[in-house]
Amino acid sequence: MDLDNFMLMRDEILLTVIILMMLVAEVLLSQKNKKYVIQLGLVLFAGYTFQSFIPNETGELFGGSYKTYPLVHLFKAILAFGVMMILLQSVTWIKEKLLPYDFAAEFFILIFSSLIGLNFMVSAGDFLMFYLGLELSTMPIIALTAFEFWNHRSVEAGVKYIMLASVSSAILLFGVSLVYATAGSIQFDVITGAMHLPLLEIIGLIMIFIGVGFKISLVPFHFWAADVYEGAPTVISNYLSVISKGGAVYVLMTLLFIVFKAFQTEWNWIMYGISILTMLIGNLFALRQQNMKRFLAFSSVAQAGFILLAMLSNNELGVKAIIYFLLIYIFSNVAAFGVVQVISLKTGKENIDDYTGLYRTNPKLSLVLMIALFSLAGIPPVAGFFAKFFLYAAAASKGYYLLIFIAVLNVTISLYYYLLPVRAAFLRTSENPIPYFKSDIYSKMAFVIAMVGLLVLGLYSGVFEYISGMSNIL
Amino acid sequence: MNEFSYIYLIPLIPILTFLFLGFTAKKIKEPVSGYIGTASLAAVFALSVYTAYKYFFEVGMVNGKYEPVLVMIKKGWVNFTDKLAIDLGILLDPISAMMLIVVSTISLMVHIYSLGYMHSDTGFSRFYAYLSLFTFSMLGLVLSSNLFLIYIFWELVGVSSFLLIGFYFEKPSAVAASKKAFIVTRFADMFFLIGILMVGYFGQSFDFETLNSESTIHMITGWIANHQIFSFMGLSIFTWALILIYIGGMGKSAMFPLHIWLPDAMEGPTPVSALIHAATMVVAGVYLVARLFPLFYHIDNGAALGVVAVVGAFSALFAAIIAFTQEDIKRVLAFSTMSQIGYMMMALGVSGYEGHEGLGYMAGMFHLFTHAMFKALLFLTAGAIIHAVHSNFMKDMGGLHKYMPISRWVFLIAALAISGIPPFAGFFSKDEILTAAFEYNKFIWFIGFLVAGMTAFYMFRLYFRIFHNKDTDYGDHKPHEAPFTMAFALVFLGIMTIIAGFIPFSELVSADRMPFHSEIHWTSPLVIGSILIAASGIGIAYLMYYKETDYPQKFASGMGAGYKWAKNKFYMDELYIFVTHKIIFDKISKPIAWFDRNVIDGFMNLLGVTTEKAAEKIKFIQTGRMQDYAMYFVSGVIAIVMLIVYFRN
């Protein structure tokens, strides 16, 4: 690494700088000016987000353990964008909950470092970097999960998360060590070259995939998700369900499609089963949830199952479909969680029944909720439909028609429970609905961005074309 | 044929009248609407008479044969295929011209009559609107040049009859009757439609002239000859098609067993009964058979015609027997109508084709013509009587000759006519029918002969019990003679009834459209016999009913069960009710509805319920204890490893 190829990892470096500046600010700012930390963090990160959309050239650092190419850079930008929206929504929460304890800066620092971890993970060139990224992305979030230390549920979520995460990473590590034993290296390129799949290596690979699958919350490794999402602060559930899941999906994709290509054929029909299981279990659990956060948690489990459809395709179509889906998915889920958060902050209500008659009092909010849920369910003209459609198309390109059929039936089930909040908010009227309230400017911005995204990204094909323009990574 | 190009006006005027009256029913009050309707009908009448005259005596006859005249209004109204199409065309030939006269005359009379009869009825305008609608449909029916077109008007007369029967729509009985009439005829029409489809399929045309042409008949007979397998009960498929069409005719013409709607149809206003259920609509079936006569005659050497004859004869007898026992005068007339139409069917059935062979055909048409006149007359008179007495039942009448002289005389004329006493119209037509039947089959003839006597008997039973018999005390309001408008119609029809018989019908109407000559052989035993039996029928009626006697009771008790059956119309209604309600509704339709709600819909709901149940069942795997989660986690890993290892080798 030297000055001329230094800019290759400018995202990570910038984030580090931002973190340092936050630290400095934290130290320098006097007690009564602490609240400016928030604005500072937002501004800095906004700047980061903007720059991350400037394309970056292909290259590698540290002897190939850090790789970057247009798609991964774009993906980092997408992640940053998602985080940006989440931050916008979290302002009120920080003001109300964290400032009193003077935790505002820490929140930003932890989120940013987790994002760094994800960035490293997605552009990892060997298992070491991959493992470091994984851990770096997980731990701060665990800390944040338990951040509301006065709230028993939050802490319980934290405990569950860290324990299970450690187990999964331990298993993943064991797998890595097995692969290392058989392939004789931890560098992806070398391993790709030296794959002839003895049993030991297969076991190793399975363990690795499961370590990632834990992060994506595939069945049967999804149990933590619901509990953690419910317990954690809504912002963090949001982050978990879109950002860290998205990063993990990307890694799984690159590992499957590029690094362990040879293993794909072995692995496909296992994934076939897992995807069906994931969709079904996720839907069935979401079906009977009352708590919105838990509900969204299970819905995001089900969504992971849909992503696997495209994972099966193992071709560029799959790559495009997945990236596009993640993009849309970030928009929809952020919007949905955002509504939940705004409401729970104002009223402390998180149950579906509490939303009864919401449209009569807060029409805009319930519209946002409806569009977000429709997008998750995949109903045109909202972008979610197109994203899902491309996933199906990717699977169909390999002829998995039966799987697609099962998937679409699952969509029907999911539509049922996505309509439940809509039913509560629109169809019903209640004596004591959630009263009208004005949400703060930041979350409004986030909502507007999300809505525009959901309504435009689908009908306007440019974005998809742009993504598919740079997804020739195979 | 441009000298007839005006002819589309004949159906057009009534329909326009209908629309006008229908839309302005609220505004225009009695009697203006009545005048409008009558005026338009008068115009139609004039046109029809002009057309008929022109056709018969100027244009129609081309070198010794009445050539049909076709006026095409819209070709290809609906094109099914290049061969099969519904063309709006008007076909003018002897029978349609004749029917024009009948329909327009009777309709006009009824219009005039109703001015008085429907006086101060709330639905006066509506009544005239309906009348115009019916007239339109009936004229269209007789004029249509295309089998499908006739079906269209067939349906339309059905619906106008439905509307008119249910005219007093607040009377449940009327509503029920109208429903019954429509559904029964609709049921028959279904067979008609199937018949049409088959004819279209085999005959490759819906156009009457094409269907009746030599070439088509030849083609069909050839086809039948080559496809012996396509036959059922010994009759070829095409004969069955004709029989199906004839079933349609049976429905409209109230032939047994599809007659049950006719008696109930008397719920409608009496003029309607006169117009629709005596003179015009009910003879549509006869007209239909006459229309397709060449087909009926030539295919399978008239196998279908045999059916027509038998059904006709049987219905004639059956109706006559029931007519003996009815108390409601309109019902008696209704059954006599049924019986007379049976006569006409019989006549067609026994007819041949060429020249004098076609006597039956001619006679049938002739009887249709005369019957229209005197039966309308009878109904209208009955209407006048009911108008005066405010009752339909004979027991409330008697000795009316004192109060209603005109009605009495015209009724007598009509009764004599229908009984077949010379020189009244009925005699000639009936006599020729019997002659034709005699040449065809003695047994059929005998039935006809018997029915002639019975007819005379029950008609005079009616006459005597209304006008003579006992001297009923009518209390404060005495029955009065009908007002002028009604009386005018009665007298006019009376005159028609007297003179109609002398029309040289065979010169005009015949099966092969070739005029032939036929006169009554006064000396032949047939003629004398028929006169005698009619006379004896009248005599018996005189003995039993001229004065109040106890013969009727004796007679009835003597017959015992037979009388009861006849009085209850042989329980045909009950049979139908049983079949429809008990079997179709309860045994078929109900289970289906249940099946739909509970099985099919239930299955759909079951899917949903199962899903929710499943969700409820599996919730316990999410215990909330992280060691269980870890357990699942690890076992998941192991399971997958196992699977791969297993399936790999």
Next chain:
Amino acid sequence: MDILTLFVVVPVIITLVLVLFTKTLEQARMVTLIGMLVQLGMSINLIYKYLETRNSGDHSIMLFQKNIPWFSEFNAHYHIGVDGVSVLMILLTTLIVIAGTFVSWKITPLSKEFFISLIVLATGVYGFFISLDLFTMFVFYEIAVIPMYLLIGIWGSGPREYAAMKLTLMLMGASALLLVALLGIYFTGSAGGQTPTFDILELSQREMPFEWQKIFYPLAFIGFGTIGALFPFHTWSPDGHASAPTAVSMLHAGVLMKLGGYGIFRFAMFLMPEGALFWQDFFLILAVTGVTYGALSAIQQTDLKYINAYSSVSHLGLVLFALLMINKTAWNGAMLQSLSHGFITALFFALIGMIYGRTHVRDITKMQGMMRIVPLLSVAYVVAALANLGLPGFSGFVAEMNIFVGGFLNNDLYKQALTVFAVTSIVVTAVYMLRLTGRMVFGPTTKVYTGLPKAFWYEKVAIGILVGFITLIGTLPFWWLQFIEDSVNNFIQPLVSK
């Protein structure tokens, strides 16, 4: 902006105007009405242009085509175009939406939202009728399906939530099949290395392997058939219609259910002819069953809307039946029947809504002799009943006759027998229709309801529109058939050539 895209754009504009500028019921309905009148003008203009083009000798299969790449990655285009059938369907939609606007003249609560959803629904329908690209078609199809949930759920009556959910889920389940079929056609439809495409005109030129057609045709057929109330996938329709608000029942039964037959005609059979022939006999049984079955179960119903829903099942069964007969005459009949049933059933639901709005009862055993109370509505109801049982002079007759004649013209005893079987439905229809009118319209007046308001002007307008078109079709069928024939001729080619 080309003449067809406008049909999708104008509703969107109306929606935006409604969202942004309207507050009250009066404004909302005014905006909707004006917008739809514009739409009507466009439809008439379209018909005029269509005839003009055809008479100028342009016999291309689709007119006014426009083909813009959308997701070029998938070779999915925004490809639109119309032929006779679609032109008529567009006209039908417009008229029924207008009538629906008049019928829901006083809709509350959330009037504005009601009209918005209605327009969105219409947008989807318009898009469906003009799209020539499977992808575009599917997008619009789903757009059309979803607003139903809100419309029934918010403004419905009775067990509205249940009905709305059921309808939505069943239709989504159906579109699951459809989606699979669609992707199947996309990937297998282009044998021999051509780039896969969603464009039906291109696909019709390519040879889809028979073994795939065998798999995907039934999926497509059932997928479309479900919304076309194909037995036994029709159960959403009685509940849905019973609970839906008037205008929605009209639009749904009048137009949305036609998407089924239309889709089968336009996409399924056209793209998979061998499959169609292979499955013909099997589906014929289902269709015929639906015809008589629907009619027979209608006899037992006492709820006006249920009667109508089942009669719709029966009549749309006829549409599918005719389509399966694969015969020009029958297909003409099918399309004409779609059109005519659209108007008739819309009229029915409109009247039911009006009567229910007055009496708050839909049970025919509970009201009698409405003729004296609301004469106009009753007369209209009788007219509708007569039209429904196929009385000549009204649209139903012509359509059904085409179907029956077409069905019988097959040189195949099996099909002829089925046709005869279907013919029986005309009697059963007569039975339940007359039973209905006899109970409700005629008979002695129920005292409770005397003095109910007579028909209001906007109701009269709605009735006028619908009755007018029913009679127009019934008396001038040749004018309407000219549109249908030319498109049928093109679309039946692949089937008869096989």
Next chain:
Amino acid sequence: MIEGVTLFEIMSLTTILFFIGIYGFLTRTNLIAMLMSLELMVNAEAINFVAINKYLSPTVMQGQIFSLFIIALAAAETALALAIILHLYRLTKTVDVKEVKELKY
């Protein structure tokens, strides 16, 4: 490189260690004990890496570096875990994992 000890034996040892860890994690009810079992697993992997590196590719040091990182990260993990567990203890006065099941179904 220890004389007379093959990689196989070492890896068997680590595997056994690993599964002992898993067993402990699944069975112990005390959170601290579970944490220790976790340590066991992680250390097994650390040994793995070093041994594999030493036996198979002595020239490149990937394995040993990896194990260093593992140790560091394990420490961090433990610290975080302990912190959270302490929080839990403050709130519920227990470290029994069986009690930690408020969030479920």
